[in-house]
Amino acid sequence: MQALRLVGTYLRIGVQAELQYRSNVLFSVVQSLVAVGTSLAVLALVFSHTDDLGGWSGSELLVVMGVYVLLGGVLRSVVQPSMTQLMDDVQHGTLDFVLTKPADAMLLVSIRRIELWQAVDVLVGAGIVGYALTRLDTRPGALAVAGFAVALALGVVVLWAFWLLLTTAAFWVVRTDSLVELLSGMYQAGRWPVTIYPGWLRIGFTFLVPLAFAITVPAQALTGRLSGWLLLGAAAFTVALVAVTRWVWTLGVRAYSGASA
Amino acid sequence: MNGLPGLYSVVGRTAVQTQFQYRTSNYLFMLGMVAEPVVYLVVWQTVADAQGGAVQGITAGDFAAYYIVWTLVRNMNIVFTPYGWEDRIRRGELSGRLVQPVHPLHFDLAYFAGWKVVVVLLWVPIAAVLALLFRPTFDVSPVEVLVFLVAIWGAYLIRSMLLWVLGMVTFWTTRVSALYELYFTAELLLSGRLLPLALLPAWAATAADWLPFRYTFGYPIEVLAGDLTTAQLWGGLAAQAAWVAIGAGLVAVVWRFGVRRYSAVGN
Numbered sequence: 001m002q003a004l005r006l007v008g009t010y011l012r013i014g015v016q017a018e019l020q021y022r023s024n025v026l027f028s029v030v031q032s033l034v035a036v037g038t039s040l041a042v043l044a045l046v047f048s049h050t051d052d053l054g055g056w057s058g059s060e061l062l063v064v065m066g067v068y069v070l071l072g073g074v075l076r077s078v079v080q081p082s083m084t085q086l087m088d089d090v091q092h093g094t095l096d097f098v099l100t101k102p103a104d105a106m107l108l109v110s111i112r113r114i115e116l117w118q119a120v121d122v123l124v125g126a127g128i129v130g131y132a133l134t135r136l137d138t139r140p141g142a143l144a145v146a147g148f149a150v151a152l153a154l155g156v157v158v159l160w161a162f163w164l165l166l167t168t169a170a171f172w173v174v175r176t177d178s179l180v181e182l183l184s185g186m187y188q189a190g191r192w193p194v195t196i197y198p199g200w201l202r203i204g205f206t207f208l209v210p211l212a213f214a215i216t217v218p219a220q221a222l223t224g225r226l227s228g229w230l231l232l233g234a235a236a237f238t239v240a241l242v243a244v245t246r247w248v249w250t251l252g253v254r255a256y257s258g259a260s261a
Numbered sequence: 262m263n264g265l266p267g268l269y270s271v272v273g274r275t276a277v278q279t280q281f282q283y284r285t286s287n288y289l290f291m292l293g294m295v296a297e298p299v300v301y302l303v304v305w306q307t308v309a310d311a312q313g314g315a316v317q318g319i320t321a322g323d324f325a326a327y328y329i330v331w332t333l334v335r336n337m338n339i340v341f342t343p344y345g346w347e348d349r350i351r352r353g354e355l356s357g358r359l360v361q362p363v364h365p366l367h368f369d370l371a372y373f374a375g376w377k378v379v380v381v382l383l384w385v386p387i388a389a390v391l392a393l394l395f396r397p398t399f400d401v402s403p404v405e406v407l408v409f410l411v412a413i414w415g416a417y418l419i420r421s422m423l424l425w426v427l428g429m430v431t432f433w434t435t436r437v438s439a440l441y442e443l444y445f446t447a448e449l450l451l452s453g454r455l456l457p458l459a460l461l462p463a464w465a466a467t468a469a470d471w472l473p474f475r476y477t478f479g480y481p482i483e484v485l486a487g488d489l490t491t492a493q494l495w496g497g498l499a500a501q502a503a504w505v506a507i508g509a510g511l512v513a514v515v516w517r518f519g520v521r522r523y524s525a526v527g528n
Contacts, residue, residue, distance in 0.1 A: 030439045038446050045456060049316050050308045178289035185293030189300045196307050200394075201299070 006103055010111040018116035028117035032069075032124050039065055039191065054196035056223075061192070062132035064219040068191050070125025071155055071214060075187070077118035078111075079160050083167040084180075085113050090170045095256060106249050110164060133222065140222045147231055148221035154238045155214035161238070162210055165245040171252035183209070190215040213237055268363060269371040276375030288383055295332060295387060301455060302328040302395060317459055322398030326486035327457055329391050334481050335454070336380045337413045340421040341369045343428035343441055350431055355523060366512055370421055377417070397486075405484055408494050412481040415501035420477045422508030429512075432519035447472075453479020457487075473504045 018024075043065065047058045056064070086109045089095040098108050133139065140148070166179055190211035194202050206212040213234045220226045280287060306321045314320060319327075349355050358365040427444055430437050449455050451465065452474035458466055469475050480497045483489055489497070 027438055031442055034439075034442045034446050038449065041450060042455065045460065046304060046308060048462065049460065050311045052311055053304065054307050054311075178286040178293070182289045182293035185296040189296055192300065192304060197303050198394075201303070 003104065003107055006107065007111050010108075011114065014111075014114035015116055018114065021117075024117045025120065028120045032120045035121075036069060036124055036128070039069070054193065056193055056196075057137075059132050059135040059137075060219075060223045062135070063129055063222050064193050064215065065191060066125050066128030066130075066132055067152070067155075067215050067219045068125070069121050069128060070152075071159060071190075072187070073119050073121025073123075073125055074156055075159055075163070076121065077115050079163050080180075081113040081115045082110050083163050085109070086167050087170045087177075087180075090256065093257075099253065099256075105253065106164070106246065110160065129222070136223065138224060140224065144221055144224065144226070147226050148218050151218040151221050151226070151231060151234060154234050155218055157238050158210050158214045158241060161241045161245040165241070165248055168245075168248050168252040171255045187211070193219065210237070210241065265363065265367065268367060269374070272368055272371035273375030273378075276372045277378050280376045280379040284379070284383065287379060291336065291380070291383055291387060294335065295391070298328040298331045298335070299391075305456065306395075319457060319459065320398065322396060323486070324457075325392075325395035326397035326399050327482055329388055329395070329397050330482045330486040331454070331478075332388060332391065333381070333384055334413060334416060334478060336384055337377060337417050337481075338420050338477055339376075339380075340373050340417065340424055341428070343424050343431075343437070346428035346431040347435055347437075350523065351435075355520075359520070359523075364516075366422070366425060366516075369425070370418070373421065374417070399486070400488075401485060404491075405489075405494065408498060409481060409484045411498060412484050412501060415498065415505060416477040416481050419473055419501060419504045419508055422505070422512050423473060423477075426508070426511045426515050429515045429519045432522045448474045448477075451475065452477060453482060457483070473507075476501045476504055 043058060043061060046053065051058070053061060086095070089098065089109075095109075098112075099105050101108060163183070166183060169179060186205075186209045189197075189205055189209075194205045194212040194216045197205060202212070217226065217230065217234050220230070302324055305316065305319075305324045309316050309319065309321045309324060315323075355365065358368065427441065430440065451458075451461075451469040451472055453469075458469050458475060458479045461469065469479075476497065480501070484494060484497065
């Protein structure tokens with residue numbers, strides 16, 4: 001309970017800080033529209049040469065794209081800003097101020113900063129998913145929508161845990177900007193369902209960079225491709241990933257030497 | 262060595278040494294970039310398979326060749342970012358360059374050209390792995406290799422200068438991110454970066470012919486991976502030369518008017 005209250009407080013402070021810069025919303029909207037326009041143009045180009053991509057129709061791929069944009073918004077508004085802050089703090093030794101607080105440090109470093117206006121993409125992504133649903137041949141039932149909600153929530157946790165796991169590498173190698181660059185590059189691959197990638201790449205995007213569980217599985221829920229077993233597998237994977245992240249985090253904090261070093 | 266050649270050789274060698282120090286970071290950066298063409302490649306190979314082996318005559322192997330050459334051309338294409346101009350102006354970094362008796366463009370050209378040496382060395386293993394995984398089909402003649410070696414530097418020059426002009430807009434206003442987004446989107450779609458230009462709808466392909474973007478991506482790639490006629494081969498080089506001249510002219514003009522507005526804020 002205390003943890004939830006803490007998250008609530010931090011988020012409120014973060015939102016208040018961002019509300020001071022309201023004109024930024026305009027740039028986020030323009031940025032988001034350009035990005036979505038480009039993605040739609042790409043889809044249109046691909047589907048001007050075919051009407052099926054690895055078993056997915058155009059409308060179904062629109063669902064994937066919506067989930068991709070939505071989770072990208074979560075990533076850029078909540079996850080990445082906090083992780084960048086964590087990296088800076090490790091480098092400068094200012095993580096001391098977090099570690100000495102009487103609350104769980106792993107939780108604290110994950111919610112310290114938000115970039116509210118980047119969350120525009122969450123709305124845009126949801127809009128795309130909604131629009132795509134009206135174009136699907138078979139509308140998803142209540143069960144499928146519930147499966148989607150669960151899968152999406154798991155997806156958020158997976159992305160957060162994975163980003164944190166890689167950021168903790170900062171405890172050992174300090175400069176990890178290029179690692180972030182690498183990840184953002186890899187994230188783009190989630191724009192398409194991982195099932196179209198050849199075997200070895202699909203395994204990579206499932207377990208090494210968990211795009212499958214984060215993006216493809218929620219989209220599969222809405223397009224009638226999700227079985228209970230797959231959802232269970234996604235849940236198991238999420239739990240395992242969080243456990244590993246927790247373990248590496250503990251090791252990392254132990255390796256951290258503070259401001260005086 | 263004195264004069265410009267001397268400057269290029271010193272700045273270029275400094276870049277090689279500096280960037281070699283950051284080889285791990287350079288490598289991670291390059292690996293991150295590989296995701297982009299691999300995604301395009303997989304998508305188009307999937308389309309080609311669904312269409313019975315080829316899209317508009319481009320086979321899966323052709324696509325592999327296209328996007329593998331893409332990775333080299335893309336690396337040659339990385340130049341001083343227009344986003345860097347804000348720092349340059351805000352922190353007064355330009356001041357030092359202004360008192361030197363050479364146009365500041367030369368420093369960027371020389372530095373990034375030197376960096377390319379490191380990049381190309383690091384690129385070779387990446388290309389080898391990609392080639393093993395995606396089985397490209399190449400049909401390359403010695404002339405094509407020769408033209409390619411010139412064309413990638415033509416692409417480098419054109420993109421350097423155009424992005425310099427774009428960056429110099431910062432002299433007038435710092436609210437440039439929307440403008441840059443639009444520019445890069447147009448470039449993505451009409452350069453051959455996203456897809457071979459032959460796959461564009463006819464009207465877009467015509468637009469691409471009249472814009473500089475294709476000479477920084479599509480043309481050099483197709484020299485090596487495509488099936489250009491002799492006329493197209495040399496015509497492309499001529500067009501590149503024209504765009505280098507236009508770019509240089511634009512840089513000269515915009516620089517002349519822009520630098521008058523420079524006041525080294527914060528120094």
